Amino acid sequence: MDSRPASFYWLAAFFTLFVLFLYGPTITILILSFQGPGGGLTFPMQGVSLHWFEQLFRGIGVVDIGSAFWNSLILGGIVTVITVVASVMAGLAFRRRFYGSGALFYVAIASLIIPSIVVSLGIALEFRIFDDSIKAIGDAYEIEWIWQNYTTMMGIYSSGLGAHLTWTFPFGLLIMFAVFNRFNPAYEEAARDLGATPWQTFAHVILPIIAPSIFGVALFGFTLSWDEIARSSQAMGADSTLPITLRSLTTTVTTPAIYALGTLTTMISLIVIVSLLTALVVVRRRQARRGSDAGKGVM
Amino acid sequence: MQIVLALICTIPFWTSNVIRMISWIPLLGRNGLVNQGLVGSGLIDTPLDGLLYSDFSVILAFVHLNTVFMIIPLLNSMSRIDKSLIEAAYDGGASGWQTLVNVVIPLCKTGITIGSIFVITIVMGDYITIGVMGGQQIASVGKIIQVQTNFLQFPLAAANAIVLLGAVLLMIVALTRFVDIRKEL
Structure with missing residues (x-):
């Protein structure tokens, strides 16, 4: 040395x-x-x-931390699932060159580089327009149900969910892009040659190989959502998430x-991180153990 | 070892940003640790007021919160530098500093650019950090837009947002002239 x-x-x-x-x-x-x-x-x-x-x-104070906590946890879970599913599917789709793929990629990534206040304000205004149009329809056709029950479409699981996804999905997509750029298509070809259907190829070949990266996307998705405040602060409607509650507490408590x-x-953040990282290590170990049986003879 | 060090650098960024902001209060406040230390050591007589809720604390918090957006792209670029290039530089007689300036930095230009894009857009659009660390007293474009939204001045806020968006996009276009981001992934 x-x-x-x-x-x-x-x-x-x-x-x-x-x-x-x-x-x-x-x-x-x-x-x-x-x-x-x-x-x-x-x-x-x-x-x-x-x-x-x-x-x-x-x-x-007056704020309900408990409900904010559960809002954040449930929203984080939904955001994570949507981000993982959508970014894996998008990652697979972008492996083929299709018409407009470049433009679509940049549109998907664009929300990362748009200042958060612009995204937040944009979503808030969009939902105001939705609300106004629905109320206008209610007035035009004299639908009593809308008059009596409709207030707003804005809420934690509509506009709030959208605001979080503008932040988590592009990251997930970038990770999946990096993963599939290094993915060896020979594995899929081998599966196809052996008579696997496209679904079998995906479930038994592609998915196990990219599993660690999927944990990465999930970890990113959850932690970004758990902590998201800049994009969602104008777009949450009546409910609020934990970080938004925290921020308002900083001025009063x-x-x-x-x-x-x-x-x-x-x-809580650390528990989530540690458990996902542990899961990652377990999956990696499992892969290493069961990854290849080359040279071990036929079962 | 490298993975562990990288994790050490990134784990704090997975915890709450607001908490990480307010955690500066017991350090920088009028009776905070820094002032206690400075007064205790006899360097100054009266505690400094300008540490918290000032430009200084805003910048400190920005650096504290956003370095990860530079670390990850740099890590990504640097881990892909061919080790033999660095060995070649040493064999050619370059000092450590010369290797850094002439080999490593040019090769992670894309990482630097991507990191810069992230940091610029986050800071340009920020109003939370400025609000909390500036004691709601310091203005930024984002803060102005937020105040206008709160007073339901939507057309004004939207106009400001478009100007901000234009300014940020110009900066990004200028930056991306140096790199092809898609090639980097």
Whole structure:
């Protein structure tokens, strides 16, 4: 082994500082969330307690954190499923050159590079137009049901879902693009030569090979959605998700209860990340074990 | 080892952005750790006010929140550099610095460009970070559009949004003249 040059130690020191910069603030609020009942928003700690977590579960202010939490979790789940299914299908479709594929690709990616406030405002205005048109129809044909029951189409699972997908789907598509660019078509040809139907080829050949990347897309989809705020803040309608609630709390709550909430959401993020990464490792191992039986004779 | 280091760099970005913003408050606030440290060490007599809710804290939070969008494209570009090119540079007598400037950086030009596109669009359209870290006192285009939307000034907000979109697209077009993004995937 060569002896390390001096620059290695300088760069390692720089990297350590960077990691400290990344983690330091989060660790600070993690510690401060266990602040004693008499403590404030900053150090020193006035004893150690779970007081602020209790406060949190009793509810702080007027906002309903519990429902915001479930909204975020369910929406994140739906967004993840749609992103995975749609980006795998799109990735497969884009392997063939079809008319307008280039344009379609850029349209799909475009929402990544559009400033988030523009997306958010655009979705909000679009749904206002929907609402106005439906009400106009109700007036024109005198449909009583619309007069009495219709308020808005805007909501967490319509406009909110759309806003999240403008952020998660392009990332999923980019990942699948990268995956299929490195995918060896010989596997599919072999499956076809052996008489597999297109569906069998997909289910038994392509899907197992791309499984780790699908976990990647799911991880991206969920964490981006769990944390999404810029695109959805104007587009959620009456409900709100956890990050939006958190942001409004930053201006109203001046106790360490907000740190307790921070600790809690960070823990949930970490649990999701760790479990998906573990699943990824398990799938990889399984692939390595059962990947190839070449040279092992016929069963 | 490289995978572990990459994970260390990316895991914080999978946690809540708002929480990561407010976690600067106990550090930068008037009675925060930084001020306590500076006053305690005798460097300054009165705590600095300009650390939190200022341009400084906004920029700090932007860097803190968005470095991942540069790290990942760079990682992607650099991991694809052929190791033999670097060995060739060393064999040709290049120093570490010369190899970095003449071999590595030109080869990850696309990564730098893609990272820049992400960071520029996120920062240009931001109004959350500016709001929270600027104490709702600092203006940005995004913040103005948000305020106008809240007051139901939709035509004005839409006009501002189109100007913002045009400006961002011009920057991106200028950047993409250097690379073919689709080739990078």
